[in-house]
Amino acid sequence: INAICRKVARKVVGVGKQYSEEITAGRVTEHLGIPRYRPSMLEEHNQIGIATGLAWTEAGGELLFTESTMMPGKGRLTLTGQLGDVMQESAKAAMSYVRSRAEQFGIKKDFHHHTDIHVHVPEGAIPKDGPSAGITLATALVSNLASVPTRRDVAMTGEITLRGKVLPIGGLKEKVLAAHRAGVTTIILPKDNEKDLADIPKAVLDVLELHLVESMDEVLKIALVSPLTALLPSQDQPDSQISNSDDQVTH
Template sequence: HYLDCDYDLSKVLFITTANTLDRIPRPLQDRMEVIRIPGYTELEKLNIAKKYLLKKQQEANGLWPENIEVSDGAIQGIIRHYTREAGVRNLERELASICRKVAVEVVKTDRNAHVKVSSSSLGKYLGVPKFRYGTAETVPQVGVATGLAWTELGGELLSVEVTIVPGRGKLTITGQLGDVMQESAQAALSYVRSRAEVLGLDRGFYHRIDIHIHIPEGAIPKDGPSAGITLATALVSALTRSPIRNDLAMTGEITLRGRVLPIGGLKEKVLAAHRGGIKTILMPKDNAKDIEEIPPQIMKGITLIQVEHMDEVLKHALVLTDPDAFFKSGKGESDLAFLREPEPKGRMTPGDEEDTTVSTNLS
């Protein structure tokens, strides 16, 4: 309210909150001290719900503790399939909805009735699940790599698919990707081209093929550099026809020389991998300092492998009988016949002089 009088603010400290920094004007950010508070992990949400939220909603809806029992599996199901948030606001709302419906059952039957809510009965109280979370692939596949992404709501598994078809050097990228991720895809392709002979590909292979990179769930915007090594791995897999391990996920930025640079949000990404059934994670070596932030109980079921170069990533990620021999000239030779055809001799046709034509579809 406008007071229309002098007011001393010299000893007043303003504290504001925001879900993201993107919409805060840069001049204002420069005058603020920003404190980043990470969202709750699934385990933290589970304990908050058991110790505080459920008891609060029991009392608010007139239930005795013996009237309702919500299993850990049910609470976890609510967290994964009915909420997608950094905090617990919607989790409390869903628990309140369950308590109201249980209260109706108690009133209709017996005041001393005992209702148990399990993961299998969530649909009865909350309806059809609203969200899904990524899970590991069931078998190793060619051209399909699993990456890790950070969002405002926590970590997510990111599936990257690459297919190779005969063509004239066209690179198509789909899946509603931001500018940074598109640049990562082009950097990944440049790395693969620079390592063509080592991977068993002739130097001009890209003149005879079209490459389509797709990241599913196109309705969700995706951006950031941390998918670089995932994109490069999927490209190499598709070109050499080598399957990628289905129990492995990776995160890291890639340079044109194949170096793996550090990323942010390692804790959230590891938690997403654990939730999705991933057993092994490839991470940049420079992120070693962030490992101590990961809960010990999560670390028991996850193997973290620190990498510095893309060659290390390929040795761990691809299903190879002899990883060392793969990088010796010709050992990673593709079984795609049109990749091994010799370059046509004589004058090039229009368009052949261009290395790669990039067309991006953001649908």
């Protein structure tokens, strides 16, 4: 708005006080140039090896797609997409977690002896860092190795430990608003971030299905199109979900 006002003011100085101009939506590009920010949108189909994460940027929240593919090799893990040190460590932690649980996920326990894994986060010209993509990375890896598609309408954010625990993250409000803006209907969040939901408009929370989780087992039950055999519902690990009808947490 300031930029537009300055340009109009210059015209007033040059033409005179009689100058007037109506700024419509169609004329915004004329004054400010082409949009610099392109909001991300959901994938069109459920796919194997692709998980939708959430990131915080200076422009607000953003969807963060994580891709995983495999090929014959000797266990090499390749990370691309201009990932920072912390995010690379998250990817390695996610891989170690998946390897430690491979058989329980229906994955051959020695897969790393003859398989190379490549993890890529698109928009490689943009630097990315932080631990909050941990559960997204792990989900993409499990989906890829177990050949089970992920749900396109699910987005997630959370740090992962080697034991598969889900730890809290920052920028929750911006991330949830970005997911809502992109058409996401289900969001997986760390249980310890429940208090931060108070910062999000009720109108947004009312149309979202929010799952507050403490472990990767819970994440995978929600994010994958079909459940892994070892993760079929049990009474040992209940899922915490925000019920939008009565605004209460149910267990």
